[in-house]
Amino acid sequence: MPSNRPKTGSPQAPSLPTRDDATASPWRASRERLRDREIKRDAVIRAAARAFNRKGYHNTSLDDIAAALEVTKPTVYYYVSNKEQLLFECFIAGIEPIRAAFREARSLARPARERLQAVLRHYGEAVASEFGWCMVRAEDQDLSPDMSAHIKAMKSEIDQGIRRLLREGVQDGSIHPCDPKMTAFALAGALNWIAHWYRESQSMTGAEIAEAFIAVFESGLKPRPEISNEDDPTCRKPKSSSSRPGVPRSARSRARLRR
Amino acid sequence: MPSNRPKTGSPQAPSLPTRDDATASPWRASRERLRDREIKRDAVIRAAARAFNRKGYHNTSLDDIAAALEVTKPTVYYYVSNKEQLLFECFIAGIEPIRAAFREARSLARPARERLQAVLRHYGEAVASEFGWCMVRAEDQDLSPDMSAHIKAMKSEIDQGIRRLLREGVQDGSIHPCDPKMTAFALAGALNWIAHWYRESQSMTGAEIAEAFIAVFESGLKPRPEISNEDDPTCRKPKSSSSRPGVPRSARSRARLRR
DNA sequence: TAGAATGGCTACCGGCGAGTATGGTCCACG
DNA sequence: CGTGGACCATACTCGCCGGTAGCCATTCTA
Numbered sequence: 023m024p025s026n027r028p029k030t031g032s033p034q035a036p037s038l039p040t041r042d043d044a045t046a047s048p049w050r051a052s053r054e055r056l057r058d059r060e061i062k063r064d065a066v067i068r069a070a071a072r073a074f075n076r077k078g079y080h081n082t083s084l085d086d087i088a089a090a091l092e093v094t095k096p097t098v099y100y101y102v103s104n105k106e107q108l109l110f111e112c113f114i115a116g117i118e119p120i121r122a123a124f125r126e127a128r129s130l131a132r133p134a135r136e137r138l139q140a141v142l143r144h145y146g147e148a149v150a151s152e153f154g155w156c157m158v159r160a161e162d163q164d165l166s167p168d169m170s171a172h173i174k175a176m177k178s179e180i181d182q183g184i185r186r187l188l189r190e191g192v193q194d195g196s197i198h199p200c201d202p203k204m205t206a207f208a209l210a211g212a213l214n215w216i217a218h219w220y221r222e223s224q225s226m227t228g229a230e231i232a233e234a235f236i237a238v239f240e241s242g243l244k245p246r247p248e249i250s251n252e253d254d255p256t257c258r259k260p261k262s263s264s265s266r267p268g269v270p271r272s273a274r275s276r277a278r279l280r281r
Numbered sequence: 282m283p284s285n286r287p288k289t290g291s292p293q294a295p296s297l298p299t300r301d302d303a304t305a306s307p308w309r310a311s312r313e314r315l316r317d318r319e320i321k322r323d324a325v326i327r328a329a330a331r332a333f334n335r336k337g338y339h340n341t342s343l344d345d346i347a348a349a350l351e352v353t354k355p356t357v358y359y360y361v362s363n364k365e366q367l368l369f370e371c372f373i374a375g376i377e378p379i380r381a382a383f384r385e386a387r388s389l390a391r392p393a394r395e396r397l398q399a400v401l402r403h404y405g406e407a408v409a410s411e412f413g414w415c416m417v418r419a420e421d422q423d424l425s426p427d428m429s430a431h432i433k434a435m436k437s438e439i440d441q442g443i444r445r446l447l448r449e450g451v452q453d454g455s456i457h458p459c460d461p462k463m464t465a466f467a468l469a470g471a472l473n474w475i476a477h478w479y480r481e482s483q484s485m486t487g488a489e490i491a492e493a494f495i496a497v498f499e500s501g502l503k504p505r506p507e508i509s510n511e512d513d514p515t516c517r518k519p520k521s522s523s524s525r526p527g528v529p530r531s532a533r534s535r536a537r538l539r540r
Numbered sequence: 541t542a543g544a545a546t547g548g549c550t551a552c553c554g555g556c557g558a559g560t561a562t563g564g565t566c567c568a569c570g
Numbered sequence: 571c572g573t574g575g576a577c578c579a580t581a582c583t584c585g586c587c588g589g590t591a592g593c594c595a596t597t598c599t600a
Binding site: 076077078079080081135138161163164191195196197198200201204205207208209210211212213214215216218219231234235237238239240241242243244245246 | 469475500501
């Protein structure tokens with residue numbers, strides 16, 4: 023198995039070309055020339071990601087993936103050592119943009135809440151990408167212990183990054199005081215879950231969904247007395263009559279006897 | 282609600298006893314007598330839920346489930362027609378408390394935000410239960426079309442219920458104006474995701490997690506100028522010095538030039 | 541043009557796991 | 571007492587799928 027695992031750390035080419043002429047198979051397109059191993063390998067991984075995304079990991083056979091590429095199974099094995107590694111590579115391809123977003127945000131001289139926003143936007147985009155499913159649902163149970171450990175470490179890294187931004191935000195006053203751990207769980211959960219319902223046919227793009235979620239998380243459900251969201255286009259008021267931003271006295275007076 | 286002791290009857294109760302002397306197998310306990318079909322069937326389903334929860338659906342064989350009950354595979358098939366139905370039953374057991382929570386909330390004469398809170402608490406509890414995994418991760422891909430349709434309908438029912446409460450809350454002024462669809466997605470996603478990381482060994486219970494999430498969603502990340510959360514014990518301020526609830530002018534002035 | 545890579549295919553193996561055939565045992569009831 | 575039925579085990583079938591062996595075709599190189 024140690025034959026071709028050159029880029030699990032992926033030092034030089036971390037992100038695959040995610041643009042979606044992806045359906046075309048390099049084999050069919052130019053069967054005679056163009057033998058760039060990397061390109062074909064990426065095509066295999068993307069095909070796997072799409073298949074996993076549609077049918078699930080366990081319901082996808084390597085014959086399926088091969089067929090999607092108009093190739094046979096041994097050809098797939100020529101580029102990838104086994105099915106598990108295929109899932110692992112998809113995971114890496116999915117999570118790498120998020121790590122990149124953190125690196126980018128770290129060098130941003132803005133209050134933490136804005137840095138967090140930037141990260142969450144990229145996060146949403148990544149989850150809605152074709153590798154989103156693989157990233158979100160790569161289970162320890164389906165992977166060998168060492169790969170599972172890799173994945174778990176990366177997931178933890180993301181989680182800690184969010185918590186850190188939250189803490190910083192509370193420190194610099196740009197974020198309402200909160201429990202960083204639980205808040206990070208809520209944020210990551212909401213975004214991760216996108217992978218469960220998002221389909222490419224959706225009207226919204228991943229970044230737009232992330233934007234909408236950010237708006238939800240930012241202002242919160244409880245009504246805000248001040249004129250709040252002139253910069254939140256995702257929040258639309260349903261009726262112009264009864265929905266003045268001010269809290270109606272009836273609700274307000276009741277609001278403290280809860281439970 | 283049936284009692285948790287397997288000895289006592291309660292023949293056709295829709296919800297299984299979720300308490301965790303569940304590890305004991307009714308077969309071993311009283312192998313000679315006691316042939317109550319329902320109880321044993323419930324034990325099969327719970328064993329399946331636990332196994333799915335630990336190893337995943339596809340990595341769990343019916344022999345595993347049988348072994349956990351100290352029985353053999355045909356015995357399992359005696360109570361359940363096939364593996365798929367097993368997953369389906371687990372799903373039902375997981376989602377039924379949530380539906381009940383909606384029914385209960387509907388008859389509550391409170392502002393919608395509080396009714397939503399009540400629902401979300403039960404939601405979190407359900408997701409953290411032993412059937413949480415099955416409910417959250419029952420995939421269409423693993424089920425026959427008709428069962429998949431059933432499940433999809435129930436999930437949609439939940440989703441619509443949340444949206445409805447959100448709309449009502451915006452109407453009655455107890456909820457900040459927002460896009461119900463996206464907000465419902467964010468809420469459900471955050472709660473569903475609990476099933477991915479929650480283990481019974483956790484220090485917090487499901488309801489407590491839900492409570493913490495509610496606090497996050499309620500107040501939002503953006504700092505609130507008013508004295509905000511005297512009733513949100515889950516929000517703890519990290520330092521007593523620099524974290525005054527008021528928005529620091531630096532962050533505030535910058536907050537509008539975002540991207 | 542020899543021959544070595546490189547890339548791919550046909551054809552197989554082996555095992556795992558869902559589901560079943562069959563039959564045995566214990567109880568209820570007449 | 572014997573008969574039917576509920577309940578459970580032994581021991582199988584069988585298809586699917588991950589993975590491999592080995593051969594063929596094409597291209598690069600010397």
